[in-house]
Amino acid sequence: MDAEPGVGDQYGDVDAGVVAELWYPLVTVVPQLAGGLLMGSFALMELLRRGDTAKKMRPSAVDRGTSALIVVAYALAVLAIATRALPLIALPASVAWGGVGVGVLGFALRVWSMRVLGRFYTRTLVTTGDQSVVRSGPYRLVRHPGYLGSILVWTGAATSSGNLLSVLAVVVLLAIAYTLRIRTEERMLLSALGEPYAEYRIPSAIDVREGG
Numbered sequence: 001m002d003a004e005p006g007v008g009d010q011y012g013d014v015d016a017g018v019v020a021e022l023w024y025p026l027v028t029v030v031p032q033l034a035g036g037l038l039m040g041s042f043a044l045m046e047l048l049r050r051g052d053t054a055k056k057m058r059p060s061a062v063d064r065g066t067s068a069l070i071v072v073a074y075a076l077a078v079l080a081i082a083t084r085a086l087p088l089i090a091l092p093a094s095v096a097w098g099g100v101g102v103g104v105l106g107f108a109l110r111v112w113s114m115r116v117l118g119r120f121y122t123r124t125l126v127t128t129g130d131q132s133v134v135r136s137g138p139y140r141l142v143r144h145p146g147y148l149g150s151i152l153v154w155t156g157a158a159t160s161s162g163n164l165l166s167v168l169a170v171v172v173l174l175a176i177a178y179t180l181r182i183r184t185e186e187r188m189l190l191s192a193l194g195e196p197y198a199e200y201r202i203p204s205a206i207d208v209r210e211g212g
Contacts, residue, residue, distance in 0.1 A: 031096040035160030038103040042153050051119035059124040062188050066181040067124045073177035080169040081161050089164040099159025106152025113146035127192040133200045147178050
């Protein structure tokens with residue numbers, strides 16, 4: 001005859017269940033909430049833009065629709081991250097938390113880039129008559145640190161969702177949008193800034209000075 005479980009065993013089972021209930025949201029829900037916070041904070045970064053030119057919404061001809069393309073990519077990224085539009089291929093909780101870290105790193109990089117570039121960190125592609133090549137801060141190593149920061153924020157937020165398909169969708173969307181953006185911007189800056197920008201391009205450690 002099997003022995004009946006003792007009181008200690010019963011309490012042990014209860015404790016394990018309580019721990020599991022407390023642990024589950026910590027490793028799944030909290031990273032998702034952090035990812036949502038990253039996306040919301042990304043929108044609030046627009047308040048850091050300085051000057052009328054930087055805040056201008058209407059793109060010029062030189063923009064070639066790249067600003068609108070990036071907005072569309074962001075909107076689709078939100079759908080991929082925050083809805084169940086895509087089937088779930090679950091990622092480990094440790095990977096989701098790693099995504100939060102990547103997003104925070106990207107957030108810090110973008111804020112730093114905005115502060116260094118100041119009023120030249122524009123929403124659309126445009127240059128001003130007094131604009132010059134910036135070589136300080138993150139621009140010492142990366143030609144487009146703000147874009148790199150944006151990509152890290154969105155990729156981190158997607159990873160924090162815990163869905164591999166969301167990550168892949170966001171990476172593809174941003175890769176398309178920012179590849180076209182950077183190519184267009186490089187042509188604009190070479191035309192507007194000339195030889196100083198051409199020389200600046202050579203020592204950049206990572207090919208990834210921008211608008212937005």
